[in-house]
Amino acid sequence: MSLLRYESQVRPPLVEGHKDYHQITEDICRPVEAAPSLLWWIGFGISVILLLFGVFSVYMEVTYGVGQWNLNKTIGWGWDITNFVWWVGIGHAGTLISAILLLFRQGWRTGVNRAAEAMTIFAVMCAGQFPIWHMGRVWMAFFVMPYPNTRGPLWVNFNSPLLWDVFAISTYFTVSLLFWYSGLLPDLATLRDRARKKWRKHMYGVLSFGWTGSTKHWQRHESLSLVLAGLATPLVLSVHTIVSFDFATSVVPGWHTTIFPPYFVAGAIFSGFAMVQTLLLVTRKVLNLQEYITIEHIEVMNKVIILTGSIVGIAYLTELFMAWYSAVQYEEFAFFENRANILSPYGWAYYIMMSCNVVFPQIFWFRKMRRNLYVTFFLSILVNIGMWFERFVIIVTSVYRDYLPSAWSTYYTPTIWEVGFFLGTFGLFFTCYFLFSKFFPVIAIAEIKHILKKNGESYKENMDEIEKVSVEEFADHHVDKHH
Amino acid sequence: MMAIREQFSKTKNFNLISLGLMGVGLLSIIILFITHGASGDHRMQARFWASLLQNSVYFLLVTNAAMFFIAATTLAWGGWQVSFRRVSEAISSCVPVLSITTGIILLAIVLSDNHTIYHWTDTEHVKHDKILLHKAGFLNKGFFIVWTIITLVGWNLLGAKLRQLSRKIDDRPLDNAGAKKYIWDNTVWAAIFIVFFSLTVMSSIPWLWLMSIDAHWYSTMYSWYTFASSFVAGIALITIFVIYLKNLGYLEFTNEEHLHDLGKFMFAFSVFWTYLWFSQFMLIWYANIPEETTYFEPRVEGAWNGIFWLTVIINFLAPLLILMSRGAKRNYGTLTFMCILILFGHWMDFYQMVFPGPMKDPETSVSHVPMMLADLGIGLGFVGLIMFFTARALANAPLIAKNHPFLKESLIHHT
Numbered sequence: 034m035s036l037l038r039y040e041s042q043v044r045p046p047l048v049e050g051h052k053d054y055h056q057i058t059e060d061i062c063r064p065v066e067a068a069p070s071l072l073w074w075i076g077f078g079i080s081v082i083l084l085l086f087g088v089f090s091v092y093m094e095v096t097y098g099v100g101q102w103n104l105n106k107t108i109g110w111g112w113d114i115t116n117f118v119w120w121v122g123i124g125h126a127g128t129l130i131s132a133i134l135l136l137f138r139q140g141w142r143t144g145v146n147r148a149a150e151a152m153t154i155f156a157v158m159c160a161g162q163f164p165i166w167h168m169g170r171v172w173m174a175f176f177v178m179p180y181p182n183t184r185g186p187l188w189v190n191f192n193s194p195l196l197w198d199v200f201a202i203s204t205y206f207t208v209s210l211l212f213w214y215s216g217l218l219p220d221l222a223t224l225r226d227r228a229r230k231k232w233r234k235h236m237y238g239v240l241s242f243g244w245t246g247s248t249k250h251w252q253r254h255e256s257l258s259l260v261l262a263g264l265a266t267p268l269v270l271s272v273h274t275i276v277s278f279d280f281a282t283s284v285v286p287g288w289h290t291t292i293f294p295p296y297f298v299a300g301a302i303f304s305g306f307a308m309v310q311t312l313l314l315v316t317r318k319v320l321n322l323q324e325y326i327t328i329e330h331i332e333v334m335n336k337v338i339i340l341t342g343s344i345v346g347i348a349y350l351t352e353l354f355m356a357w358y359s360a361v362q363y364e365e366f367a368f369f370e371n372r373a374n375i376l377s378p379y380g381w382a383y384y385i386m387m388s389c390n391v392v393f394p395q396i397f398w399f400r401k402m403r404r405n406l407y408v409t410f411f412l413s414i415l416v417n418i419g420m421w422f423e424r425f426v427i428i429v430t431s432v433y434r435d436y437l438p439s440a441w442s443t444y445y446t447p448t449i450w451e452v453g454f455f456l457g458t459f460g461l462f463f464t465c466y467f468l469f470s471k472f473f474p475v476i477a478i479a480e481i482k483h484i485l486k487k488n489g490e491s492y493k494e495n496m497d498e499i500e501k502v503s504v505e506e507f508a509d510h511h512v513d514k515h516h
Numbered sequence: 517m518m519a520i521r522e523q524f525s526k527t528k529n530f531n532l533i534s535l536g537l538m539g540v541g542l543l544s545i546i547i548l549f550i551t552h553g554a555s556g557d558h559r560m561q562a563r564f565w566a567s568l569l570q571n572s573v574y575f576l577l578v579t580n581a582a583m584f585f586i587a588a589t590t591l592a593w594g595g596w597q598v599s600f601r602r603v604s605e606a607i608s609s610c611v612p613v614l615s616i617t618t619g620i621i622l623l624a625i626v627l628s629d630n631h632t633i634y635h636w637t638d639t640e641h642v643k644h645d646k647i648l649l650h651k652a653g654f655l656n657k658g659f660f661i662v663w664t665i666i667t668l669v670g671w672n673l674l675g676a677k678l679r680q681l682s683r684k685i686d687d688r689p690l691d692n693a694g695a696k697k698y699i700w701d702n703t704v705w706a707a708i709f710i711v712f713f714s715l716t717v718m719s720s721i722p723w724l725w726l727m728s729i730d731a732h733w734y735s736t737m738y739s740w741y742t743f744a745s746s747f748v749a750g751i752a753l754i755t756i757f758v759i760y761l762k763n764l765g766y767l768e769f770t771n772e773e774h775l776h777d778l779g780k781f782m783f784a785f786s787v788f789w790t791y792l793w794f795s796q797f798m799l800i801w802y803a804n805i806p807e808e809t810t811y812f813e814p815r816v817e818g819a820w821n822g823i824f825w826l827t828v829i830i831n832f833l834a835p836l837l838i839l840m841s842r843g844a845k846r847n848y849g850t851l852t853f854m855c856i857l858i859l860f861g862h863w864m865d866f867y868q869m870v871f872p873g874p875m876k877d878p879e880t881s882v883s884h885v886p887m888m889l890a891d892l893g894i895g896l897g898f899v900g901l902i903m904f905f906t907a908r909a910l911a912n913a914p915l916i917a918k919n920h921p922f923l924k925e926s927l928i929h930h931t
Contacts, residue, residue: 036928037928039924039925039928040595040925041595041695041921041922041924041925042692042695042921043692043695043696043699043921043922044593267787270791274791274795278799281799281803282799282802282803283803284803284805289799289803289805290736290799291735291736291737291738291795291796291799291800292736292737292740293736293795293799294791294792294795294799295737295740295791295792295795343711343714347714347715347718347719348736350719351719351736351739352736354719355734355735355736358651358654358723358734359734359807360646360647360650360651361807398707497692499924500692500924503689504916504918504919504923504924504927505520507924507927508520508768508769508927511927511928512769512927512928
């Protein structure tokens with residue numbers, strides 16, 4: 034049997050502070066078992082207020098119609114679809130961390146996957162609100178379901194990418210939820226076993242589905258994780274791909290371009306990681322988890338941010354170049370007049386997008402900056418502003434001045450109810466996140482234990498001996514011979 | 517103690533085969549030159565040069581993809597690939613000779629007075645072609661030549677630097693601090709390579725070398741698509757050399773766990789290629805804008821139909837179905853078969869990217885498929901060339917990067 038737990042000393046430990054198994058359980062369960070702090074109550078309270086404001090905004094829209102929003106004759110999609118795409122994009126980082134990085138065997142994912150997956154689920158819940166309430170007559174929402182019906186031969190339009198979205202996002206949500214929840218099972222059982230109060234024991238008992246930690250359970254758990262990771266990987270790519278199809282299948286200059294699918298996916302991961310940084314920088318501090326979500330984790334995620342940000346950047350430049358190269362005057366107008374001309378009505382939005390998504394993240398080429406918590410936090414916010422503006426620029430600047438100047442709309446600004454709806458989704462998102470961080474372990478206890486003997490600080494110190502032996506000796510003593 | 521065979525020596529057979537293949541290539545070039553290249557007709561000549569263009573660009577990008585693989589895994593701090601790192605390095609050391617070949621071919625095409633392949637080189641014609649006139653700021657001989665030379669020099673210098681970094685510690689074991697410094701240096705140079713790579717392979721170069729054959733047409737996806745095609749073929753090339761060396765009893769530290777992962781890469785990037793293929797094709801098909809569908813018209817509805825769909829079968833369906841199972845990815849025979857199939861499939865993909873334009877009859881605008889035997893022969897010649905230079909590079913350096921800080925991780929790698 035080859036040596037199982039060894040890694041190079043070049044790699045910094047992922048669990049700091051000489052932990053053992055018991056200490057890990059204690060550290061991560063503590064916030065769940067303690068009474069909520071004042072800070073928690075304040076944060077939760079603000080979130081609920083925002084959520085209620087959102088509910089009221091939606092009530093206004095449903096009662097008085099979509100006219101409560103400032104959508105107009107050419108801008109049929111405004112803040113609502115911008116927000117929809119923005120939230121869906123944010124969800125992508127969770128799946129990337131939990132599924133794709135699992136397939137790539139990245140140990141650092143264990144520190145952040147639980148919170149990131151939770152974020153995915155909440156973000157998709159927020160995203161889903163927008164197309165639903167955008168329907169106006171929301172009581173007809175079930176019309177999007179294709180089933181033999183009594184409405185005559187009235188079927189959904191299978192040729193429409195909007196319908197593909199319905200399938201893609203609902204499937205994605207389901208798989209993400211399953212993935213997250215199946216990962217939670219062992220930890221919920223831990224909470225159940227530690228519970229002192231009867232109701233807690235009962236609650237976590239129900240939630241943990243009778244997990245006992247037997248070998249059979251673990252074996253099934255591991256294979257289930259692998260299967261779900263395998264399913265989630267193409268799914269996460271498909272979701273933003275199909276969102277991009279919503280635009281790219283059209284003939285609208287600024288929307289119709291072939292690079293959209295991979296570039297949307299890269300942008301989604303980019304914004305998702307920024308949101309993970311925002312959340313975790315606060316979470317690790319408030320819950321005192323710096324030894325599990327280390328500077329190392331932060332730095333690695335910043336590397337992902339600079340990578341995906343640069344991919345997005347090269348896609349922007351490609352689009353701009355092709356708009357010129359195509360020699361199609363409408364393409365040129367969409368890009369060089371409606372967007373890149375800073376003096377045009379929405380020129381400012383384009384430059385916010387460019388600077389937040391392409392220019393500012395370049396600071397992460399420097400190691401010092403990647404490891405600076407303040408810079409990271411600030412930049413993570415900027416990136417999410419930039420990515421919101423990317424969707425706004427794509428959606429609004431492509432349609433507000435099209436082929437027919439007589440149809441050029443007036444300047445579009447959202448009403449209070451559009452803004453309120455957006456704020457309401459923040460309320461929903463953070464209400465869920467606060468509840469999650471109170472009732473569930475924000476770090477996957479079982480998975481951290483899984484990497485402890487390889488990446489834990491004290492275990493790494495013991496590996497120094499192995500590090501010094503020659504590679505031949507290492508091969509003699511630690512490597513399987515039957516290969 | 518475990519004995520390691522660090523020194524690769526070419527077998528007689530290997531030499532014979534590689535020289536034989538180069539002979540086939542040379543012969544094919546001569547035959548195609550006599551039948552087409554020497555003709556006075558511009559379209560006949562172009563058929564000859566298109567073959568050289570397609571083959572040289574394809575194999576150059578495939579070998580350069582080996583360096584991309586090194587750079588990407590270095591940036592990601594990957595450990596598993598270190599045990600066969602020298603194989604990727606050896607393949608990438610074919611880049612210089614292929615760069616010179618490709619450079620000469622590209623210059624010859626651009627500078628000749630035959631404008632069949634690159635319409636935009638015909639300055640007289642461009643004056644009357646509104647679209648090409650518009651593009652002249654990008655599609656002109658001066659920029660083409662300068663950017664091509666900068667690109668080729670850049671790939672070579674950066675590739676050489678990364679290979680040199682790898683050789684530098686062959687006789688010098690590192691302590692912990694040294695290892696950290698070493699990984700840092702590698703990361704920095706790999707990052708520079710990747711940035712340059714994305715400004716060339718993933719954007720400007722495919723536009724210039726390939727997309728400009730259909731000079732009126734455009735697609736933002738084109739360069740990423742070209743990259744995906746050459747990258748998956750590059751992985752196949754690495755895999756096939758690893759298997760060859762394993763079969764001769766070299767690379768003691770590489771086992772089926774590593775091959776399994778290479779198989780996963782081939783599977784994953786075949787799907788990735790398909791993803792980009794589908795996105796480009798479907799979006800143009802769906803929107804049905806005449807300026808964009810011109811590209812697919814000869815390929816889907818014309819004579820190229822068979823080849824067009826064959827590439828999808830070979831490059832998508834075959835890897836998807838055959839490489840799906842765990843056993844297949846750990847089986848030398850299956851993997852070898854798939855490597856050859858993928859290398860051929862993407863060669864074919866490049867074929868349908870290059871030829872429909874030059875093969876178009878200017879009178880009727882109908883494109884026909886030429887007899888491909890000579891092109892395949894030239895392709896085999898390039899394979900021989902790659903075999904020859906890769907083996908030479910393998911023999912020139914120890915087969916194992918013995919002092920690489922991540923080598924021990926690679927030894928105990930398990931999937």
